[in-house]
Amino acid sequence: xxxxxxxxxxxxxxxxxxxxxxxxxxxxxxxxxxxxxxxxxxxxxxxxxxxxxxxxxxxxxxxxxxxxxxxxxxxxxxxxxxxxxxxxxxxxxxxxxxxxxxxxxx
Amino acid sequence: xxxxxxxxxxxxxxxxxxxxxxxxxxxxxxxxxxxxxxxxxxxxxxxxxxxxxxxxxxxxxxxxxxxxxxxxxxxxxxxxxxxxxxxxxxxxxxxxxxxxxxxxxxxxxxxxxxxxxxxxxxxxxxxxxxxxxxxxxxxxxxxxxxxxxxxxxxxxxxxxxxxxxxxxxxxxxxxxxxxxxxxxxxxxxxxxxxxxxxxxxxxxxxxxxxxxxxxxxxxxxxxxxxxxxxxxxxxxxxxxxxxxxxxxxxxxxxxxxxxxxxxxxxxxxxxxxxxxxxxxxxxxxxxxxxxxxxxxxxxxxxxxxxxxxxxxxxxxxxxxxxxxxxxxxxxxxxxxxxxxxxxxxx
Numbered sequence: 001x002x003x004x005x006x007x008x009x010x011x012x013x014x015x016x017x018x019x020x021x022x023x024x025x026x027x028x029x030x031x032x033x034x035x036x037x038x039x040x041x042x043x044x045x046x047x048x049x050x051x052x053x054x055x056x057x058x059x060x061x062x063x064x065x066x067x068x069x070x071x072x073x074x075x076x077x078x079x080x081x082x083x084x085x086x087x088x089x090x091x092x093x094x095x096x097x098x099x100x101x102x103x104x105x106x
Numbered sequence: 107x108x109x110x111x112x113x114x115x116x117x118x119x120x121x122x123x124x125x126x127x128x129x130x131x132x133x134x135x136x137x138x139x140x141x142x143x144x145x146x147x148x149x150x151x152x153x154x155x156x157x158x159x160x161x162x163x164x165x166x167x168x169x170x171x172x173x174x175x176x177x178x179x180x181x182x183x184x185x186x187x188x189x190x191x192x193x194x195x196x197x198x199x200x201x202x203x204x205x206x207x208x209x210x211x212x213x214x215x216x217x218x219x220x221x222x223x224x225x226x227x228x229x230x231x232x233x234x235x236x237x238x239x240x241x242x243x244x245x246x247x248x249x250x251x252x253x254x255x256x257x258x259x260x261x262x263x264x265x266x267x268x269x270x271x272x273x274x275x276x277x278x279x280x281x282x283x284x285x286x287x288x289x290x291x292x293x294x295x296x297x298x299x300x301x302x303x304x305x306x307x308x309x310x311x312x313x314x315x316x317x318x319x320x321x322x323x324x325x326x327x328x329x330x331x332x333x334x335x336x337x338x339x340x341x342x343x344x345x346x347x348x349x350x351x352x353x354x355x356x357x358x359x360x361x362x363x364x365x366x367x368x369x370x371x372x373x374x375x376x377x378x379x380x381x382x383x384x385x386x387x388x389x390x391x392x393x394x395x396x397x398x399x400x401x402x403x404x405x406x407x408x409x410x411x412x413x414x415x416x417x418x419x420x421x422x423x424x425x426x427x428x429x430x431x432x433x434x435x436x437x438x439x440x441x442x443x444x445x446x447x448x449x450x451x452x
Contacts, residue, residue: 039231039362043158043159046360069296070300072295073273073359075240104240106237106359
């Protein structure tokens with residue numbers, strides 16, 4: 001199974017296995033990764049699953065949709081590599097994906 | 107109390123929250139001749155369905171392969187119409203006081219007072235409150251120079267005002283307060299706005315005329331003292347840092363859910379959820395029920411369909427409180443002429 005690594009603001013890395021088709025948010029919640037709240041449950045209706053995609057992976061995860069950009073307005077310290085993790089679906093190509101969690105969720 | 111001579115509104119049941127479960131509770135209560143008033147902090151029915159995902163599809167409502175949040179709310183409103191529920195929007199229940207056995211006095215933030223036989227807490231994830239912007243230390247300025255709502259436009263006359271956000275609230279208040287404020291700056295993290303295109307065009311026209319300023323960036327810190335802000339530190343999109351002088355800030359970062367006063371009603375809570383028994387979804391206080399996402403019991407699932415079921419069972423027990431001397435006969439809407447009469451189809 002593809003792997004995702006979550007790095008928290010203190011630099012601690014946590015790697016989990018993710019099923020293809022599942023979202024980066026779902027895998028965080030399932031594995032109890034701190035720093036991802038997902039208040040709305042994955043409906044792209046809040047900004048509490050905000051992550052920074054590692055620069056090396058940005059081309060493969062793609063850019064946020066207009067709706068996701070709208071929701072990112074509610075995030076904290078939004079950067080050019082900001083994504084909502086509920087909107088990133090795992091594929092075989094994303095095996096090894098690295099995301100960083102922000103200091104706080106919006 | 108804060109009744110202040112207000113005549114209490116007498117009704118059978120007060121429902122706290124007008125989300126899908128609160129709405130369907132009106133139906134189940136109505137079939138048993140129980141009248142209800144609903145109180146909700148939003149300005150419309152539907153709760154999370156209306157506020158968080160009006161256009162998103164829901165696939166697990168029995169009998170409806172796909173329905174949007176908005177569609178479900180519209181259908182529920184249609185379904186409960188025969189029972190004539192009374193809605194009290196943009197208000198929040200503050201206290202529930204026991205005045206009988208059971209009977210309750212319910213008071214709201216707007217000063218309304220209700221007297222009822224039973225209370226149904228259908229408050230979902232709690233009440234929607236303005237989201238606190240993710241700015242360190244912002245709480246020190248709240249209600250003094252940082253405001254999440256405009257109660258009186260006059261309070262901002264002549265002020266050097268900073269409005270943050272890119273949705274309808276931010277844009278509407280920018281347009282309304284531009285003639286009132288001494289100077290107004292609108293701050294948003296990107297050049298695209300979520301707000302209605304017409305408002306965006308009007309705002310851009312004001313920028314062009316030099317009447318307001320538009321800054322693209324994010325507030326990272328506030329400067330000021332004793333609750334009075336003097337400037338906002340803004341990170342611009344090229345990562346440079348700038349300050350915007352201001353003496354009042356209006357951040358509009360949407361809504362979030364907070365448990366709020368629910369915690370003060372003497373109900374037994376577990377992890378911020380109300381514990382209920384599963385025969386009638388009654389709380390530890392006889393006469394106060396909790397249905398939908400706000401409750402917890404062994405096996406609980408936060409599904410709208412579960413909240414509907416909980417409302418049906420709740421109504422059976424509530425009937426005994428509202429009509430202690432009446433025998434309750436279980437009936438089906440398909441065959442009961444008396445139920446059909448209530449529904450206006452008989």
